[in-house]
Amino acid sequence: MAIVEINKEKCTKCNACVAACASSIIISQPDGYPRLFPKADEFCMRCGHCVGVCPTGAITHQEMPPEQCPTIDKKLEPSFEQVAQLIKSRRSIREFQDKPVPRDVIESVIDVARYSPTGHNGQEVQWLVIDDKEKIKELTAIGVEWFRSMAKGNDQWALEMQGILRMHEIGLNIFLRNAAAIVITYAEKNNPIAATDCAIALSYFDLAAKAAGLGCFWNGYFYFSAQTFAPMVKAVALPEGFTPYAATCVGYPKFKYQRIPPRKPGRITYRP
Template sequence: MSILQINAGTCSQCGICAAVCPIGLIEFREKGYPEGGASMESRCFRCGHCVAACPSASLIHRDIPAEQCPPIEKELQITAAQGEQFLKSRRSIRVYRDKAVPRDVINHLIEIARYAPTGGNGQEVEWMVFDNQETLRQIEKLGLDWMRWTVEQRRSTVFNMAEMKKAQEKSMKELLRGAPTLVIAHAARNIRIASVDCVIALTYLELAAKSQGLGSCWAGLVDAMTSSFPPMQELLSLPPGQKAHGSVMLGYPNYHYTRIPQRNTPRIIWHGGFRK
């Protein structure tokens, strides 16, 4: 079966499929119907744009069956005002309830996050989830060891590590803030834009978490420790050739917010001449 087939009985020859193909692999030839170019088999990166955009469901992609692409439900579309408030009201949560996050909920968040864009539709982001409380306490203990090691070695970091160390010695909660779950995104070291892919996927995950009543916070200290501290790397035990590119804590927030704090005015340089 060829990679692309067209139902000529329903195709309106509108050309949308060709217009949305990111690398221009769909062509119109003598019969006036779209066809896959000669290089489509090797160059198509299976993004699904052509299948998703066809208004008459006339395009059949061998590797992207239409029946596996659920229709977009118009009644679920949010308004601009709803989207704006949802994004502006997202907060970094650092105080969590003493309540575990069910694994099926975490799995659902990761299922949503897999729809995050990736370079060339590579979809190479992989996940590691820590929800065992003993392991999380071990990570906090390693965090204190790492802080002491960093101070002793006088290693340069963006953190005031001496103060961090004092706080960790007192609370043993500086890294994870008592969150019941830690999610790490990783990918193969040889993927050039793996760090970008992982960060975007984690952003999707934390926004999805908000929609499910969960709170989240980027675990920057965990990232710094993972990149520089061998004992933490040993605990992670990532598969060979993999590198962690970001981590997020998850849990049920102990407090809820009722206002949206202001942020700095954007600094924008416009190119394109004067326009009102």
């Protein structure tokens, strides 16, 4: 069986599959049905656009059985206003209720976030969830060590680290706050697109988490330290050759936001 099969009884020769094929392995024919490029299975990106776009269900992809390709429920599509509201009202949440986030809730959010775009449809993003209180305590202590190692000197960064340390000295944990879990996206170190893929995936997580009643704040300090600071690298313990590219702290928000603070206007340039 070819990687993509076109059922000629159902195909209307609309060529939507040709237009949608990201790998250009489906070729239009002047007067006939679209056909496959030679060695299609080698070049196919497995993005499923051909299956997704076909208006008559004429396409079968060898690796995408129909039960894995549900029909899009148009009734569930949010309006522009609803999407705008979700994006604009999402805030970095830094104070959480003292209750754990069940793993199945985090998994349901990741189950949505995994649909984020990835370079060449690589889907190389992996997820690490740290939700053990003792482990989070251990990571907090290592984080403080990292701040200490970064606090030397008088440059802007060192001054910021000194400020954070002063807060920790008076008992304010502004590193991981009182998050119930840390969610990290990671991938191979030598994958040039992975940092972008991981950041997009975590952004999707962030938005879906809000819709699921959770709150998050991105934690740059966490993933910077987990990329380079040996004790943190060891404690996070990713497989050899992998690195974290993004991280967020998660929990049930303690407070509800009532207003949307302003942001800079979009600075848009058009080239004539």
